[in-house]
Amino acid sequence: MLAIEMANVHKRYYRSHALRGVNLQMEPGKIVGLLGPNGAGKSTLLKICAGLAHPTTGRVHVLGRDVSTATKGLTAFVPENDTFYSWMTPRQAVAFENSMFSDMDVSDAMDLLRELRLDPDNKISSLSKGQRGRLKLVLAMSRRARVVLMDEPLAGIDPPSRAAILETIASRYRAGEQTIIISTHEVLESEKLFEDVVFLSDGQIVLSGNADELRANRSKSLNEIFAEVC
Amino acid sequence: MQINFDESIPIYVQIMQGVMWDVAVGTLAPGDKLLSVRDLARDARTNPNTVQRAYMELERMGIVETQRGQGTFIKASPRLAKEVRSEVTATAVRSFINEMRRLRYSNEEIVGLVSQGLDEVPAADGPSAANGQTVADGLASGQSTEGTNGGVH
Amino acid sequence: MKRWWSMVGKEWRGTWTLLAVATAATVAFDIWLGIKTATWSLMHMGEGLAVGLSFIPFAGVGIATVVAGYFAMRGEWQSHTSMRTLSYPLSGTAVLTSKLAVILFNLVLVTLVAAAGVWFVASRTPGFRMMMTSDPTFMAWVRSREFLTSGIWVTISGILGIAFMVAVGMFSFVIGTLVPRISGLIAVAVHVLVWYLCFAFGPHAMYVASFLPNPVIVGFDNALDLVRRIEVPLLPLWPTLAVTAVLLLVAGRILGSEVDA
Numbered sequence: 001m002l003a004i005e006m007a008n009v010h011k012r013y014y015r016s017h018a019l020r021g022v023n024l025q026m027e028p029g030k031i032v033g034l035l036g037p038n039g040a041g042k043s044t045l046l047k048i049c050a051g052l053a054h055p056t057t058g059r060v061h062v063l064g065r066d067v068s069t070a071t072k073g074l075t076a077f078v079p080e081n082d083t084f085y086s087w088m089t090p091r092q093a094v095a096f097e098n099s100m101f102s103d104m105d106v107s108d109a110m111d112l113l114r115e116l117r118l119d120p121d122n123k124i125s126s127l128s129k130g131q132r133g134r135l136k137l138v139l140a141m142s143r144r145a146r147v148v149l150m151d152e153p154l155a156g157i158d159p160p161s162r163a164a165i166l167e168t169i170a171s172r173y174r175a176g177e178q179t180i181i182i183s184t185h186e187v188l189e190s191e192k193l194f195e196d197v198v199f200l201s202d203g204q205i206v207l208s209g210n211a212d213e214l215r216a217n218r219s220k221s222l223n224e225i226f227a228e229v230c
Numbered sequence: 231m232q233i234n235f236d237e238s239i240p241i242y243v244q245i246m247q248g249v250m251w252d253v254a255v256g257t258l259a260p261g262d263k264l265l266s267v268r269d270l271a272r273d274a275r276t277n278p279n280t281v282q283r284a285y286m287e288l289e290r291m292g293i294v295e296t297q298r299g300q301g302t303f304i305k306a307s308p309r310l311a312k313e314v315r316s317e318v319t320a321t322a323v324r325s326f327i328n329e330m331r332r333l334r335y336s337n338e339e340i341v342g343l344v345s346q347g348l349d350e351v352p353a354a355d356g357p358s359a360a361n362g363q364t365v366a367d368g369l370a371s372g373q374s375t376e377g378t379n380g381g382v383h
Numbered sequence: 384m385k386r387w388w389s390m391v392g393k394e395w396r397g398t399w400t401l402l403a404v405a406t407a408a409t410v411a412f413d414i415w416l417g418i419k420t421a422t423w424s425l426m427h428m429g430e431g432l433a434v435g436l437s438f439i440p441f442a443g444v445g446i447a448t449v450v451a452g453y454f455a456m457r458g459e460w461q462s463h464t465s466m467r468t469l470s471y472p473l474s475g476t477a478v479l480t481s482k483l484a485v486i487l488f489n490l491v492l493v494t495l496v497a498a499a500g501v502w503f504v505a506s507r508t509p510g511f512r513m514m515m516t517s518d519p520t521f522m523a524w525v526r527s528r529e530f531l532t533s534g535i536w537v538t539i540s541g542i543l544g545i546a547f548m549v550a551v552g553m554f555s556f557v558i559g560t561l562v563p564r565i566s567g568l569i570a571v572a573v574h575v576l577v578w579y580l581c582f583a584f585g586p587h588a589m590y591v592a593s594f595l596p597n598p599v600i601v602g603f604d605n606a607l608d609l610v611r612r613i614e615v616p617l618l619p620l621w622p623t624l625a626v627t628a629v630l631l632l633v634a635g636r637i638l639g640s641e642v643d644a
Contacts, residue, residue: 015333054640083467096439099389100471171272192276212240221237
């Protein structure tokens with residue numbers, strides 16, 4: 001069963017055409033880089049998989065099912081913007097996620113908070129951007145979600161927090177059972193994390209494949225390939 | 231094990247090379263335990279599946295062996311270090327020669343340049359200075375990331 | 384259901400400060416009126432002044448009812464929490480009803496406090512109580528067997544009316560999100576349109592509803608010194624319930640498939 005399957009997906013908004021016929025098959029158990037410049041349609045693609053947007057035409061399956069309220073319980077969506085209820089503390093946020101998702105591991109989440117040096121009892125509204133970025137990650141990675149969808153997890157975040165985020169993804173990734181899709185336009189820092197990559201440009205997939213095979217075939221880094229194809 | 235990654239070369243190949251260099255110079259001795267897949271992935275900020283693939287390839291080459299539930303170890307074979315060393319050396323020499331040939335040097339010129347270079351480059355650092363460096367390290371590869379110092383135990 | 388209650392808890396945490404302020408303001412206002420009313424009653428025509436003023440908090444509740452649904456939704460969009468709220472495995476309608484439940488609770492609580500305030504002010508107004516107890520219509524009504532059931536139906540209708548208005552606000556906001564940039568304008572237009580349609584087709588709906596069993600509110604009238612019993616069937620009950628449900632289901636359906644945040 002594929003983690004994500006898209007067949008001829010188009011997404012039109014009021015004035016723009018965000019996705020122009022995307023066909024995609026993502027195998028389960030991989031970390032996939034969804035690479036493309038700003039406005040390429042990365043966020044739209046992830047939102048469609050998370051059930052936060054509906055394709056104008058085309059079919060989308062997540063873990064073999066139509067996207068629905070039920071698949072929302074199997075996927076973890078990490079949006080680019082801050083989406084916390086700011087009156088909560090990290091501890092309360094963990095408890096709230098736990099009440100919403102049956103696959104949340106609270107003790108794992110508390111460990112991860114400590115590991116990422118986040119005070120569980122400090123109001124979220126008083127956290128820095130980097131700290132919030134780390135908290136987003138804690139909430140997603142302490143679930144046993146089969147599919148994790150991360151939208152620009154490094155954007156606008158300080159370098160030490162970026163490093164912490166990449167290390168956490170690498171070490172907490174549930175190899176074999178979990179699929180993580182990370183959208184980013186900052187390829188340089190994150191490219192070692194990807195097993196497969198999908199290059200998206202102007203709403204269309206321009207190149208996809210195994211990261212190491214692309215490197216071997218072209219003797220180029222993903223970042224250099226990105227500059228070439230996007 | 232410390233790997234300065236060059237992102238234009240397959241990551242799993244570089245992990246393999248890193249282990250092989252360490253075996254070649256003796257940093258990793260037969261029977262030593264490699265970092266767990268998860269730990270190496272975290273330290274190198276890379277994909278656990280990629281590390282797993284590198285370890286599997288090394289196992290296929292007979293350099294490491296996986297003991298179920300205990301981890302991955304350098305194969306306890308007396309001849310291993312020597313074999314790996316000659317393999318790493320052969321690769322380095324081949325790659326150097328290929329590069330020089332692409333620059334259109336004749337065999338005599340290459341030998342001359344090497345002996346001239348040996349006079350110019352001080353050898354004070356000893357052979358271990360190049361420990362873990364990949365062949366193409368330092369070429370135009372953009373920014374390379376420092377792997378954290380990996381233990382061997 | 385556990386998720387729905389959790390969402391209700393979250394909504395509650397986000398609104399209880401506002402509720403506390405509104406309740407405290409109402410209580411303080413009524414206490415002030417309760418203190419002043421004895422003095423005012425001595426003035427010419429002053430008996431009813433404080434009691435009349437004690438109804439002011441109801442106007443606040445009325446305004447809050449019209450805008451609460453809209454603002455409860457807008458708050459989520461402004462803080463971008465809509466993204467998180469709607470990524471939970473909960474239907475859009477469940478998200479809306481969780482908000483509705485908390486808004487209803489808050490508004491009903493403030494209404495009860497305001498009603499208690501009216502009673503408090505009235506009971507401290509000399510003469511007013513006597514005026515009430517000597518009114519034969521009022522006493523006939525209070526003593527009647529139907530007073531309790533009518534009271535319950537009035538309460539239910541009141542809550543339903545509030546729910547309807549809150550649902551209209553939510554519905555307008557959700558329709559507004561479909562058109563970014565001018566979502567506020569669209570929301571106002573939809574709000575007005577829904578009201579217009581309700582007035583235009585309300586009579587038809589009530590005619591249809593007259594064939595359904597309707598609860599009756601009993602009142603008394605004393606024309607020509609004769610206390611007369613009058614019965615008013617609650618015709619708007621079923622139509623209002625139906626429209627509220629439809630608004631919530633449609634808005635929930637839209638939320639469940641498309642979020643522009």
